Amino acid sequence: MxxxxxxxxxxxxxxxxxxxxxxxxxxxxxxxxxxxxxxxxxxxxxxxxxxxxxxxxxxxxxxxxxxxxxxxxxxxxxxxxxxxxxxxxxxxxxxxxxxxxxxxxxxxxxxxxxxxxxxxxxxxxxxxxxxxxxxxxxxxxxxxxxxxxxxxxxxxxxxxHPVLEGGADTGDAARFRAAHGLGPAERPVLVMPGSRRTEVRRLIRIFGEALRLTAAAVPGLRPVVPLAGPVEAAVRAGTADWPVPPILVRTPAEKHDAYAAVARYGGAGLIKSGTSSLEMAVAGVPHVVAYKVNPVTAAIVRRLITVRFASLVNLLPEREVVPERIQEDCTPAALSAVLVGLLTRPEVAAAQRAGFAEVLAMLRxxxxxxxxxxxxxxxxxxxxxxxxx
Known part of the structure; x- marks a missing residue:
């Protein structure tokens, strides 16, 4: 055999x-x-x-x-x-x-x-x-x-790219709204702080503060956070003191429904750099990409890096389709500024979606x-x- x-x-x-x-x-x-x-x-x-x-x-x-x-x-x-x-x-x-x-x-x-x-x-x-x-x-x-x-x-x-068959575009927005009591005036924001404990530890507080700042400018903000097995406990602990309790989703079907709801009901995403950004492109979710690593690791990587962008959504077309806020730029204020723009200016979100179509064609x-x-x-x-x- x-x-x-x-x-x-x-x-x-x-x-x-x-x-x-x-x-x-x-x-x-x-x-x-x-x-x-x-x-x-x-x-x-x-x-x-x-x-x-x-x-x-x-x-x-x-x-x-x-x-x-x-x-x-x-x-x-x-x-x-x-x-x-x-x-x-x-x-x-x-x-x-x-x-x-x-x-x-x-x-x-x-x-x-x-x-x-x-x-x-x-x-x-x-x-x-x-x-x-x-x-x-x-x-x-x-x-x-x-x-x-x-x-x-x-x-x-x-x-x-396998993201094309991951089901990110198969969710049901209405089902998500009904299941979680999402009100007509609420604006869902998808928050994905990573699938590794080190990522979650570095990003969860920054993301929480960014949401607090954004909520002050955009009424009805409702965070939605998918849970991944290895980091579920860290995410639950890190979101426990958020001013607006997040909707936590666990299964792939719930996650895809969340994507659909964010895309359909005028939401946006606060996304850890990585494949998640491509998932957002498949689902049509406008977003900002964020990442932060240990300062020593960052210093070493910067001496070796040869590309302009961290996100594949930007690397493939060789232009900024989605804003990136990396390392020192990964601050609550900087992330909130991008989120407010995505949530209040439809033309900004529409420009991202147009870029997504270009990117996905290159991945097939x-x-x-x-x-x-x-x-x-x-x-x-x-x-x-x-x-x-």
Missing amino acids: TLVYLLAGEASGDVLGARLMAALRRRAPGLAFAGVGGERMAEQGLESLFPVRELSLMGLLEVLPNLRRLARRMDQAEADILARRPDLLVTIDAPSFTLRLAERVKPRGTRVVHYVAPQVWAWRPGRVRKIARRVDRILALLPFEAPFFETAGIPVSFVG PPEGLPSEAAAAAVLAELERAAVPA
């Missing part, structure tokens, strides 16, 4: 891995899977070697205290791969862990496909040479990544859904691996 070993490094990779497994199973029912994943991949039948949450760390000062544990997990995964001898290893995002592991096992005969191109085009582009030694193919989410990596000799398949694969395109690329790589050199 053909064995595909999947290694996800965090929650977003778990979602990607689960969709990939489902798409692969539809095309090739006889495949077997092993590896490391989370709840979503477990739903597809994966028995994880260890909990994926142990790898979900971000920022230099967050990683350093966990280096010894990460090294043990690296050794464990390496031993498992070499013992199982899979036909293909698919590493998913989290390059600081997954590509180091690939470097260990590829010289031992393991063929490697990396899903989600490392953002070396954004900072330290010279690292692409190391990646070329660690992988046999990259599955890229963004159209401009293929020529960048192919120049370094790495085969690339552009498979489109040549045909089918992103997970289907990724599955086709993986199966093609398995066929290439089966052909004698």
